[in-house]
Amino acid sequence: MRRSRVIDEEAALDFIRDGMTISIGGHLNSAHPMLLIRGIIRRGLKDLTIITSAQGGPEIGFLIAAGCVKKLITSGVHAEGMAGIDPCFRFALQRGDIEIWEADEGIVYAMLRAAAQGLPFLPWHGGVGTSIPEVNPFLKEFDDPISGKPLLAVPAIAPDLAILHAATSDMYGNVQHVHGWGDRAHYRAAKETIVQVEKVISNEDVRRDPSKTSIIGADAIVRAPFGAHPMASPEYYLEDQPFIKTYVSCANAAYKKDDMSELTAFIDEYFVQPQDHFEYLEKIGVSRLFSLHEF
Template sequence: MSGVRASKVIDVADVAAQVEDGMTVAVGGFINSGHPMAVVRQLIKDGRRDLTIVGAASAGLETDLLIAAGVASHVITPYIGAEGFAGIGPAFRKAAQDGSIDVFELDEAHFYAGLRASAQRVPYNPWRAGLGTDLPVINPRLKQYRDPINGELLIAVPAIDIDVCLLHAAVSDIYGNVQHNGTRYGDIAMYNAADKTFVSVEKIVSPEQIRADPLRTSIPGATGVIRAPFGSHPYSADGYYVPDAAHIQGYLAAATTWLKSDDRSELDAYLDEYIVGPADHADYLERVGIRTLLSLNEF
């Protein structure tokens, strides 16, 4: 029947199928919180390669994991780490030191300037930050130029154009109207810069619940939404659960062994157990264990 709105609920495998080798993919969240891990794991399981990963302004180990699994060949983010767990992602450090990934060196101001340029559909964003530093030397893609209006020296930050944006949030209705809990600024900037945006959520709720508080809607009409309880595990989801410290430390130990000794056996065992082995997101959660999941209380 004409005029009927179509549901935008989609499963993890179909979202991952939207990502092709060589694409630029943004992965939302912030350090140890709010990452779309169900989709991240599927990209690794599907064997994606040569992706440019746009991490958050402060990216977490989700980006490190994509590097460790050989999915990412280029990285655009000011930082990859894990706050109290690790100052810097071990796989990121190893790949950067070995020269096996291309790192787009920039600070947080440049990062948001590049996303803003893409959102505005212009080739670059003029910015003052970084003048007088070595940033334009280290990263020649940051171009110094004279402003044609007043002759002022500025930096042209190239647009960060995103093919597919992957986010995790609290809730959405079936029509892709998404509402975050907590921090969402970076996710919104990525969404505005992307051609397509898919959001995994802890719950699908009624359109009436979304309409009851429309100012909370952060993504008004995602390309698709994924029903994924515990979809950010082992990282936190504001209002639902805290990071799984033991799981994160297990990954870090395996990746750090690779960094220090070039021995991938522990890392590959982690990938086999939690990414390659599980048939789907539900199978992954079963491997983590219901007691572990229920223990991740915020209060």
């Protein structure tokens, strides 16, 4: 018999342990799994390898600021529209605080596809003729045996866990995204997947239009209204620009002045002190949350 895969926040966080490789979904102006990101920071998890397919957003900067990240596999990290390069990401690289697996977006997707297909690597033409293979020794150039043209061999890296945010799911883990095309690559490559959703819907609603189903049978579902805040959740709410601007200001000040107190206080107030998602939402406030809502 089918079983419900809906679990609470703490049970979902029990999936995550120090030293794991975590694949994080979401992209610019789209949904990021912030409920789970805050839980990782609150629990003080360390030595994580983080994968983002498209450029990561401020959630990566939050994790770096909290000291959770050991290695990052990404094409870059922004702060939504508030900064082209996330300041915590930039300064951590400049100071050598984290290891970077250099790639462009296509290379990361090739890596995830190789893992999903159970292959040791996949060939990719992007990055040939650039310095990426020079700074990333795990990318190997070779000649295509058919055409003789140069290609890159991109190794498979299978995440231990993918964490995603989507619009809806039924209780059996059949997930429906809005603009979540990239998240499917994380799901296919990962050994297990947790999806936090704005609302849980009936299986009858899923079956009514199965073409909307983007992920079939996620391992765990967490009900998380406003769970992507301060980032956007398409067709639900917009990004909280003042929140992200405050973070960017604190991060820039911390590294430029070599004084982490303001940034540490920001992370503590919003990521450590709230003991669960609903305490966090209470801190943000109903008026502020609904001012972001896409009515």
